[in-house]
Amino acid sequence: MARFLSSLLMGVLVLACWSACVMAESTVEQQLQRLKENYQLLADKDRRLEALERENVKSRKTLEAQMTRLESKTRRMEIEAIEQKSQLTALQQQNVLHSGTRAEMATRQAATATIPRSCADVQCNGHTVSGMYSIMGNTSVEMVFCDFTKTTADPNFQRRIGYADVKTVPTYFYVQKNTSHTTAYTPIPFEVERVNIGGAMNLQTGKFTAPRAGTYFFAFTGDARFVGPRTSIVAVLVEMLWNGRRVGSARTTESNTAGSVHSQMSMQSTLHLKAGDQIWLQIGFMTSGGVAYVFDNPNADQRFNHFTGWLVEENLAGLF
Structure with a gap:
């Protein structure tokens, strides 16, 4: 009986140890599996x-x-x-x-005038585009540049470019003689009219009448004849008169001439005339006795005496 109990107890112990081993082995595998799973989870993370x-x-x-x-x-x-x-x-x-x-x-x-006198007047007349315009100055037409992008108080609103050559009456003439003139102190008439635009030069009276106020240019070239022989000095002096007042003269002289001789004379003048002023030429002096005079030949187309003039710049003050 005692042996049986010992054997039984031994069997129980063996069974218990085996069970413990089996359980321990199972727990380790599970832990390893869980560790693998956790590692995989960590790797995924x-x-x-x-x-x-x-x-x-x-x-x-x-x-x-x-x-x-x-x-x-x-x-x-x-x-x-x-x-x-x-x-x-x-x-x-x-x-x-x-x-x-x-x-x-x-x-x-x-109040704007019909004719503009400034860029402001040009603008008032309806012009709005900046550019060059003609305005009436004190005595002549001026060209100005109007900058309408600026105020009238701006100094660059109006800039003067220059003057425009405007003439209300074009005036220029060129006349010649074909006869001699032997009378002193009387206007020298002219017989040949080459140019007489404006009709200001009267050939019969020899007088030029200024149609407008302004600056005029005149030039005379003539031929003096001295009848010889002469031992004394002979002379001819031609004057330019402005309303009867002498403003210039041309003189030529000769002496000890063996026969008849000719001598040239000339003069030029630039004058500021008023409308109606008259310019003419006359002999202011010549040796008496018919031995010296302004000569020209009517029988030959030679023309030794020339008188020309023109209006250089018209004074427009008071016209507009």
Whole structure:
């Protein structure tokens, strides 16, 4: 009986040890399995973290690029805003300028002369495009540049370019003699009319009458004949008279001539005349006895005596 109990106890102990071993072995395998699973989970998490990190880096770069573009766009918008503000200011100033100009034009419209005397008058007459215009000056027509983008108070609103050669009556003449003149102190008449535009030169009276006030030019070239032989001095003097007052003269002399001789004389003059003033030539002196005179030959087309003149610049003051 005792042996049986010992054997039974031994069997129970063996069974208990085996069971413990089996259970221990089962627990280790499970733990290893769980460790593998946990490692796999950690590895998966690491991969996900790495992927998230890459996505984060990519997103950060994308955001940085977007920030750079936004900053550049913001700067452009700021520049555009400044430019638009400048344009708006310029438009406002231009509007004020045009408003002021229109007000000035309205103020002067009733008093504007038919013929403009300034760029302001030109503007009041309806011209709005800047450019060169003709205006009436003190004594002549002037060419000016009108800048209508500026106010009338601006010194560059009107800039003078120069004078325009405007004549209400074109006046110029050229006449000649074909006969000799031997009478002193009387106007020298002329027989040949080459040019007489304006009709201011009267050939029969020998007098030029100024049709308009202004600056005139005159020139005379003549031939004096001295009948010889002569041992004494002989002379001829031709005068230019302005309303009867001598303003110039041409003289020629000869002496100890063996026979008849000819001598040339000439004079020029530039004068400021009033309308109605008269200019003529006359012999102011010649040796008496018919030995000296202004000579021309009617039988030959030679023409030794010439008288010419023209209106250089007309004085338009008071005409408009």
